[in-house]
Amino acid sequence: MDNTLPTEFDIIIIGTGLVESIISAAASRIGKRVLHVDTNDYYGGTWASFNLKSLQEQGTKPNEKQFENERCLQIGNDVFSIQDFSEKWHIIEHNEKENVTQTPEDNEKQLVETFEDKVTIQDESKEAKPNVNETKENSFSRDSLLNNSRKFNIDLVPKLHFARGEFVQLLISSNIARYAEYRSVSRVLTWVNNTLEVVPCSRSDVFANNRVSVIEKRMLMKLLTSLDEDDDNYKDNQDKTFLEFLKEKKLTPNLIHFVLYAIARSTDTTSCSEGIASTKRFLNSLGRFGKTPFLFSMYGSGETTQAFCRLSAVFGGIFALDRAQVGLMIEDDKVTKVFCQGQEICAEHFVLGAEKIPKLYTEHLKVNSYISRAVFITESSVMPSEQEHLTLFMYPAENGKPIVTVLELGSLTGTCPKNLFLVHLTAKQTTTPQEDFKHIIDNLFQFNDQSTEDIRKPKILWSCYFSLPETNSSDLKGTNHPPNLFVADGPDLDLDYDLTIKKAKDIFKQIYPGDEFLPRAPDPEEIIFGGEENEKENVEVTDTLQKDTTSLNDNN
Amino acid sequence: MDDYKFLFKVVLVGNAGVGKTCLVRRFTQGLFPPGQGATIGVDFMIKTVEVGNEKVKLQIWDTAGQERFRSITQSYYRSAHALILVYDISCQPTFDCLPDWLREIEEYASSKVLRVLVGNKIDREDREIPTHVGEEFAERHNMYFLETSAKESDNVERLFMQIAEDLMKQARMTNVPRYDSNSQNINDSSGQESSCCNRLT
Numbered sequence: 157m158d159n160t161l162p163t164e165f166d167i168i169i170i171g172t173g174l175v176e177s178i179i180s181a182a183a184s185r186i187g188k189r190v191l192h193v194d195t196n197d198y199y200g201g202t203w204a205s206f207n208l209k210s211l212q213e214q215g216t217k218p219n220e221k222q223f224e225n226e227r228c229l230q231i232g233n234d235v236f237s238i239q240d241f242s243e244k245w246h247i248i249e250h251n252e253k254e255n256v257t258q259t260p261e262d263n264e265k266q267l268v269e270t271f272e273d274k275v276t277i278q279d280e281s282k283e284a285k286p287n288v289n290e291t292k293e294n295s296f297s298r299d300s301l302l303n304n305s306r307k308f309n310i311d312l313v314p315k316l317h318f319a320r321g322e323f324v325q326l327l328i329s330s331n332i333a334r335y336a337e338y339r340s341v342s343r344v345l346t347w348v349n350n351t352l353e354v355v356p357c358s359r360s361d362v363f364a365n366n367r368v369s370v371i372e373k374r375m376l377m378k379l380l381t382s383l384d385e386d387d388d389n390y391k392d393n394q395d396k397t398f399l400e401f402l403k404e405k406k407l408t409p410n411l412i413h414f415v416l417y418a419i420a421r422s423t424d425t426t427s428c429s430e431g432i433a434s435t436k437r438f439l440n441s442l443g444r445f446g447k448t449p450f451l452f453s454m455y456g457s458g459e460t461t462q463a464f465c466r467l468s469a470v471f472g473g474i475f476a477l478d479r480a481q482v483g484l485m486i487e488d489d490k491v492t493k494v495f496c497q498g499q500e501i502c503a504e505h506f507v508l509g510a511e512k513i514p515k516l517y518t519e520h521l522k523v524n525s526y527i528s529r530a531v532f533i534t535e536s537s538v539m540p541s542e543q544e545h546l547t548l549f550m551y552p553a554e555n556g557k558p559i560v561t562v563l564e565l566g567s568l569t570g571t572c573p574k575n576l577f578l579v580h581l582t583a584k585q586t587t588t589p590q591e592d593f594k595h596i597i598d599n600l601f602q603f604n605d606q607s608t609e610d611i612r613k614p615k616i617l618w619s620c621y622f623s624l625p626e627t628n629s630s631d632l633k634g635t636n637h638p639p640n641l642f643v644a645d646g647p648d649l650d651l652d653y654d655l656t657i658k659k660a661k662d663i664f665k666q667i668y669p670g671d672e673f674l675p676r677a678p679d680p681e682e683i684i685f686g687g688e689e690n691e692k693e694n695v696e697v698t699d700t701l702q703k704d705t706t707s708l709n710d711n712n
Numbered sequence: 713m714d715d716y717k718f719l720f721k722v723v724l725v726g727n728a729g730v731g732k733t734c735l736v737r738r739f740t741q742g743l744f745p746p747g748q749g750a751t752i753g754v755d756f757m758i759k760t761v762e763v764g765n766e767k768v769k770l771q772i773w774d775t776a777g778q779e780r781f782r783s784i785t786q787s788y789y790r791s792a793h794a795l796i797l798v799y800d801i802s803c804q805p806t807f808d809c810l811p812d813w814l815r816e817i818e819e820y821a822s823s824k825v826l827r828v829l830v831g832n833k834i835d836r837e838d839r840e841i842p843t844h845v846g847e848e849f850a851e852r853h854n855m856y857f858l859e860t861s862a863k864e865s866d867n868v869e870r871l872f873m874q875i876a877e878d879l880m881k882q883a884r885m886t887n888v889p890r891y892d893s894n895s896q897n898i899n900d901s902s903g904q905e906s907s908c909c910n911r912l913t
Contacts, residue, residue, distance in 0.1 A: 159781070161781070199785055199786070207819075306818075306819055306820075334755070335787060336787065337790075337791065454790070455786075455787070455790055459786075459787045459790070462785035462786060462787040462788075463785075463787060465778075465785055466755075466776060466778075466785050466787065466788065469776035469777055469778045470752075470753060470754065470755050470776045471752055471753055472752050472777075474777070474780070474781070475777075475778050475781060475783035476781035476783055477781070477782070477783045478782070478783075570790075677753065677755070678753060680754065680755060680756055680757055680758050681758065
């Protein structure tokens with residue numbers, strides 16, 4: 157296959173992280189000639205999703221190979237890439253029993269059947285019920301999990317989307333939504349008085365919840381309604397913490413816990429205005445899809461970067477992954493060309509993912525904060541139930557430990573095989589990922605290979621820890637990097653992509669100040685080949701779209 | 713309005729230049745686009761066909777040129793009901809790459825996806841891959857096989873109709889996959905527990 161790239165572009169983007177991919181789509185969408193390359197052979201950079209085997213390889217991956225070329229500055233640094241990766245099995249390598257009675261081939265076949273997932277969405281309702289009678293003790297082995305490696309889609313950066321948040325609105329307004337499917341989070345849990353509790357989210361939830369008294373129900377509804385409706389009443393509370401504010405409302409400790417820690421994802425010191433803003437963000441997205449305000453991307457969050465890349469390609473962007481040798485060529489303090497596997501390719505603007513910044517610019521940089529991450533594969537849910545849940549679990553900050561966002565995903569999300577769960581833990585790092593999450597493991601999980609057994613707790617079959625730098629491109633301001641080189645930040649701690657979109661939009665506006673950011677892409681029916689597009693028709697469709705959105709709002 | 717009963721997603725893969733876009737355009741628009749050059753802004757094409765008195769909507773996705781440097785997004789394969797793997801009968805390298813494509817399909821597509829191998833460009837005189845070689849390959853890998861010419865419109869209709877019929881048969885047997893119009897999908901899922909996942913459009 158001809159491997160040569162064209163050599164002239166308007167903009168070259170290196171790295172396929174989310175910010176880079178959004179910029180790629182936006183530039184391509186307005187007719188710019190985009191070249192989008194990555195040194196990795198996968199999409200997503202530090203935002204990627206991996207199958208089980210590829211994720212394990214992240215720990216053993218050598219640093220990017222140096223290549224000799226004096227004329228260019230090789231891209232890539234160790235500062236902004238994934239750090240301290242470790243992983244561990246907690247189950248046996250083979251399942252002896254199976255191997256004795258069956259030939260390896262049969263064994264594999266059977267395992268495939270056990271894990272057979274229904275990818276077609278509509279099949280799933282039938283498949284949703286976990287087999288309650290199943291008493292296969294320890295039927296999982298390393299081999300059985302690795303044989304199903306491709307059924308895992310493990311996110312480096314798992315995200316949720318507020319149903320009426322900026323991200324979902326952008327997906328709809330730009331028509332990128334057609335590249336992805338979403339599932340709604342079916343319950344929100346919190347940890348209160350040493351037990352797991354379901355957080356009542358909606359009106360019906362509040363009234364169905366029997367852990368909350370009738371009086372409490374009224375109080376909570378009143379508070380939520382007043383927060384939702386009133387904007388001005390809270391200006392007097394600016395100096396207070398959100399906790400003080402809630403206490404003044406004479407809420408019971410139980411209710412304060414739900415609102416403060418789970419709904420507003422706050423701590424005892426969160427300011428009142430911040431707490432109210434987070435509560436409103438939550439409330440605003442209720443009642444659109446499913447029982448909670450949140451959506452999760454089917455097959456993992458890594459799909460999102462790919463959706464933007466697809467749009468970029470549809471509008472003419474050229475994509476080349478797995479390019480081992482990439483460097484920047486600089487003349488008079490400006491980047492003029494990208495060196496790419498022997499070719500020299502010119503463009504006016506250049507965008508780099510944070511982990512692709514040449515070492516020269518990162519030498520004196522220190523990352524201010526890290527994100528602690530852990531991923532577990534478990535054989536049951538933290539709160540088992542008849543149907544499979546997609547669970548968001550907010551673990552409150554305590555004893556100097558950070559707030560931890562726990563996401564438990566079942567096979568219906570397309571991220572793990574049947575009868576297994578994928579548990580993602582995310583927090584602002586205080587010490588190490590292991591330390592930051594230790595209390596949660598102690599309280600809620602058990603390792604499959606530990607000596608004591610507690611039948612109530614899910615067993616961890618495989619665990620993995622790593623840190624991700626929380627990048628902030630403003631740190632790079634002092635490093636005199638060329639003015640036509642833009643750095644796209646890596647992952648952040650926000651639950652959704654609101655910050656990410658803002659960052660991508662900022663860079664886009666710096667490069668193309670007068671242009672529209674991701675206008676709606678036409679539907680296939682609207683494209684008339686060889687003729688002019690019918691403007692009027694376009695307008696009409698946009699109108700209907702808006703009408704739809706309003707009617708959805710009315711459902712509240 | 714849309715009054716179809718079934719909607720199926722069909723995706724095409726194969727090396728650059730084997731005629732994927734031409735097959736799609738021939739089927740959906742009845743024309744053979746002269747010259748190369750990707751059509752900017754085209755994501756997928758839609759054609760509604762009739763199978764046994766039922767309307768079936770085929771949503772046919774093209775690679776958007778990402779196959780040129782082997783950079784197709786995995787998400788392209790997700791939730792495809794049928795997958796057409798295309799090679800050029802007059803170009804050996806496009807046939808030699810089939811195992812690579814199959815690996816990618818195994819990795820990312822559903823295990824239940826309907827797979828069809830298509831040898832395109834049979835209008836050409838300079839055939840390099842005999843029909844039986846393609847046939848054998850397809851048989852070995854449990855795929856349907858068909859040779860086509862997008863230029864002469866040979867077997868193109870048959871290819872897509874066969875896919876529509878087979879998918880219908882599958883769908884009838886399992887009572888799925890059945891799609892309703894999109895907006896309804898959203899309304900259905902709002903405010904109540906839905907086992908379905910949501911499409912946002």
